[in-house]
Amino acid sequence: MSRHILTLLISVSGLAVSALAPAHAETMAQALASAYANNPQINAARAGLRATDEYVPQAKAALRPQISAYTTGTANTTRTQSPSTSGVPVTANTFQYSNGLQATQTLFQGFRNRNAINEADANVLSSRASLENTVQTVLYDAAQSYLNVVYDQAVLQLNRNDVTYLQRELQAAEDQFKVGESTRTDVAQARSQLSTAISNVSSAEATLKQDQATYRQLVGHDPVNLRSEFPFESRLPRSVSEAANVAIKEHPSVLSASYAVDAANFAVKQAEGLLLPTITLQGTAEHTGGSVNELGQSSHQFTNEAQVVGQISIPLYAGGAYASQIRQAKETLGQRKIQVDQARDQVRQAAVASFGNLAAAKASITAATAAVQAEQIAVSGVEEEQKVGQRTLLDVLDERQNLLNAQVQVVSGQRNRGLASLALLQATGRLGLDHLNLPATAYKPQSHYQAVKDKWGGLRTPDGR
Template sequence: MGRKNQGILSGITTAALAAVMTMAVPAISNAETLLQALSSAYSNNPELNVARAATRAVDEGVPQALSGYRPNVNASGSLQQTWTDTDVRNGPDTSTDIGSGTLGLNVTQNLFRGFRTANGTKQAEAAVLASRASLLNTEQNILFSAAEAFMNVLRDQALVELRSQNMTFLGEQGRATRDRFEVGETTRTDVAQSDARISLAASQLNLAQATLNSSRAIYQQIIGNQPGNLKQNFTADRLLPNTLDAALAVALSDHPAILAATYNADSSSFNTKVIEGELLPTVTLEGDVTRTYNFDGATRQRDSASITGRINIPIYQGGRVSSRVRQAKEIEGQRLLELDLTRQQVRASVISAWGQLTASRAVIVAAEAQRNASQIALSGVIEEQRVGQRTTLDVLNAQQELQDARVNLVSARRDQVVAAFALVSAVGKLNAQRLGLSGQIYQPEEHYEQVRDKWFGLRTPDGR
């Protein structure tokens, strides 16, 4: 029985270690790598595509604001038919039938709008910059979620393999215990203890499989395809700052969430000036050209043209504009408070992520030591059981401790990779360009340049 248990242990140990090491050195040449999964998420993730579409929509605010500098041209036309009957008391009755038509062209050019066009353009440009920063923040959140989903599937696959191997070991141990019971070398209690551990292992295996299915579903949602053979060949360590102070300095100056909040505050400030401009005079220049046709037997026409300068000086609007100015100032203050809040949140995220990464590295060292010690302990307990110095329960306990150590090691290795990505994300540097992802990098500036100075046209740059 001792040699049989040792053979089982040796096989299970080799397979278990292989399962754990798949997180670092897989042997499958056609496996999907972490960088490939991140590239897929970058290209296919629906949330990221929604954010890109939103950024393109914000770009249109600039040409809308610039339209205030451009003339408005309107054409008009009308047809009129007039019938008149006149009943004269001491003379003949008369009637007339007159038709007329009018064509007109009106051109209106704003000369002064209380600086609303200039400030509106600056507001729209600040909104574009805020939208780009928000897009970059969404991008790094998606990439972090993709990395986390990848590592979760890799971890859960390893855990299912470990739970399955544990079932095999306990099954063999249970059969050996029943054989010994039949020849009177052990008791019914030992058999019951073995059966109980087998049942526990079965429930753990079922739970591990359910967790893996959930992780696979999340993987497909974020990355866009079903996970197959995964290969973890990349860590974010090269992107990490050397010290916590350096991480904080980079995050507080360059984090896209902080940049977005800053540009939103700028946009809100310009919006206040736009509304204040409604209290200033408006100067416009209008030009009209009209041609009138009269159809009264012989066609006659009359042409006219005029140029009109107008000035409109607002005096009182019922308090509506004043209220909007006050409201805009409150919103501006709110945006500044949100900026301070975002800085505090980023700072807390960096410190937390730094602590998580430091702790995960220490956990791996402890987990490896636990795994090695538990391996030696199980081998010794099996050998001592063979000579009658240990019970079946001792073997089961030693196997459970080894199983726990292996599970801890798999989880710790996953946690270290995820913590590294979390720190890069907290610093604000987790993006496709720094990761070197394959495929085309989305450039929001291209769409902006295509639409900024468009005077007309209904089609979007991509042809819709």
């Protein structure tokens, strides 16, 4: 039986629980594709990116005319009593109104409008990279959950096998006790070991349910017949230097920080533009009318007026506010540059550490596999020695527990190898849809950006909301 269990445990691709995975099993790639399409954290990040896209047309709006209409109305009642009216009160009712249309066009604003547009575009690119970073984080969590469920199933099966073995041992000890071939102590020891094994099964079942719930949260559906393979082995970097170089160049957190530097550069130029002149052109068309009713006589008057006003505003002194804003923008730019270096250091450290963890996981699998083989021989030898009275039942049970522990270490090593591989892919920025070639439709943020970047109006979103 032990050799059969070992065969189930040891697999080149990952956690070996092939007996639990029929032909129509869900692969890791399929699970990650489901998470990519359905995970609410990813969808929320996409919505946030679409909101960021709107800063581009908002910035472009400053280059366009601002048009407004207005209307005013005034009603007055005046009651006059004077010698000129022979002391008779005279009431005059006056009503005035005006309707107008005003258009303002900014012709020059110290290049602030153009730099604001460039800043908005840079922030969009930074947010796209941040979205990709969120996607890769969620995919790592989903893959980790996948491996955890497979690991839990394997551990649960090992513990169930242990219960079955101990039930037979207890029955044999009781039968031998009845005929005087064993002691009450042997029976008690077997029963104690069985109780512990049953408790381990319950604990393994609880852990499996917890990880299944996490899987559903991340992937979007319950795990069904998960396979034990790790399909992304060929996409791993082959050396530490390759992993570090790829991480520094391609990781989305580094790209996001780099685009944030570009945005901060344009923010500095915007602030410097506050010191330059502003030229505006304003056109107004107004219709004014009114009426006066006095002593029973009414008079009406109407006026139509149109004017165009050009204005040049040159800032001379703003109490130090503009200078402060420029200094602030420069400090923010310095901060963004430091954050790029920080991001590079972080991903490089993560890549190197993940590569080392992967090597350690591979070594642990080799050691655990050798331990299982050795424990199998030890269990067989102790069982034979018990038959001739050289060993006790407790010796057999202890050796059997050592075998179970070694088998769990094999399963754990396979999971740790998968997790280290995933961490290495994430650290290098290659745990995304394209690099993994996942069977899912790619989300294209450019589509929404192109749909809104030049819009002059419209309240509905591109998807019709």
